[in-house]
Amino acid sequence: xxEIPVGAPRSQIEVQxxxxxxxxxxxxxxxxxxxxxxxDTPTLCWAENLTPVNVCRVCVVEVEGxxxxxxxxxxxxxxxxxISTDSDRVRKSRxxxxxxxxxxxxxxxxxAEVKEWMEHYEVDSSRMGSKNEIATVxxxxxxxxxxxxxxxxxxxxxxxxVEACGEDAQHTFAIATAGRGFDAHISTEFDVSLPDSACxxxxxxxxxxxxxxxxxxxxxxxxxxGTWDEETQEVTTTVCSFCGVGCNLxxxxxxxxxxxxxxxxxHSVTSGHLCIKGRFGWQHVQS
Numbered sequence: 001x002x003e004i005p006v007g008a009p010r011s012q013i014e015v016q017x018x019x020x021x022x023x024x025x026x027x028x029x030x031x032x033x034x035x036x037x038x039x040d041t042p043t044l045c046w047a048e049n050l051t052p053v054n055v056c057r058v059c060v061v062e063v064e065g066x067x068x069x070x071x072x073x074x075x076x077x078x079x080x081x082x083i084s085t086d087s088d089r090v091r092k093s094r095x096x097x098x099x100x101x102x103x104x105x106x107x108x109x110x111x112a113e114v115k116e117w118m119e120h121y122e123v124d125s126s127r128m129g130s131k132n133e134i135a136t137v138x139x140x141x142x143x144x145x146x147x148x149x150x151x152x153x154x155x156x157x158x159x160x161x162v163e164a165c166g167e168d169a170q171h172t173f174a175i176a177t178a179g180r181g182f183d184a185h186i187s188t189e190f191d192v193s194l195p196d197s198a199c200x201x202x203x204x205x206x207x208x209x210x211x212x213x214x215x216x217x218x219x220x221x222x223x224x225x226g227t228w229d230e231e232t233q234e235v236t237t238t239v240c241s242f243c244g245v246g247c248n249l250x251x252x253x254x255x256x257x258x259x260x261x262x263x264x265x266x267h268s269v270t271s272g273h274l275c276i277k278g279r280f281g282w283q284h285v286q287s
Contacts, residue, residue: 013079030072042117045158046073049271053159095121103128109212144194149220155213161205169273174198203279216260242277
């Protein structure tokens with residue numbers, strides 16, 4: 001018989017979260033426990049298929065004895081920890097983070113989850129002043145091919161695209177963060193044009209972007225025309241036919257035409273990531 005490898009057993013810990021005593025596996029993050037217990041927690045820079053980078057700070061929670069709020073996405077839970085996910089301090093911090101982001105970039109094309117959280121915290125970025133003169137918002141979209149568009153006026157520097165292009169998925173390292181402080185921005189290596197960069201057009205950066213800074217060219221064009229309508233789109237799951245790997249595809253269809261393709265983040269084969277053929281090779285269907 002073939003031996004089946006079994007991981008080393010992990011001990012359990014017990015924590016108190018929002019007044020409730022719960023058990024968790026040692027090494028689990030606070031966010032892991034929140035998700036297991038059905039406690040909704042906002043995230044922007046976190047994704048289940050990426051390494052946490054701790055930059056957005058909307059997932060912060062209050063831990064008894066800690067001087068500052070801690071990011072739940074990366075902070076490992078400890079035995080006996082007392083956690084509050086909805087204290088007044090936590091709510092004010094999350095609200096402020098969303099307001100600061102919304103005051104500096106366009107958040108109108110963020111995911112439905114992000115918009116719901118902004119409504120939940122009654123985000124009002126107008127008190128931060130007008131954002132029309134901010135350099136981030138003033139820059140035009142970068143359209144350098146027929147596959148996807150980089151609209152950096154919507155970029156919140158969550159680094160998810162950098163992680164997806166790097167060690168977490170593609171290992172291409174075509175995009176990274178350039179500049180420092182207020183000049184920090186997402187760029188290709190040596191700031192060359194996208195076709196001249198190391199980009200292999202897998203589109204995994206699009207799949208993880210939470211604000212619409214990276215979008216399919218089809219979506220960008222339809223939004224500009226005023227024809228993009230997510231509410232009428234149907235999503236059908238199928239298997240990519242280009243090779244035998246078995247990647248799952250989610251076909252987003254509007255008016256009987258495929259408008260974009262995604263992949264489930266929890267799929268055992270893709271973990272939400274695809275290659276250029278799976279992500280963009282559907283145009284022939286309606287040629």
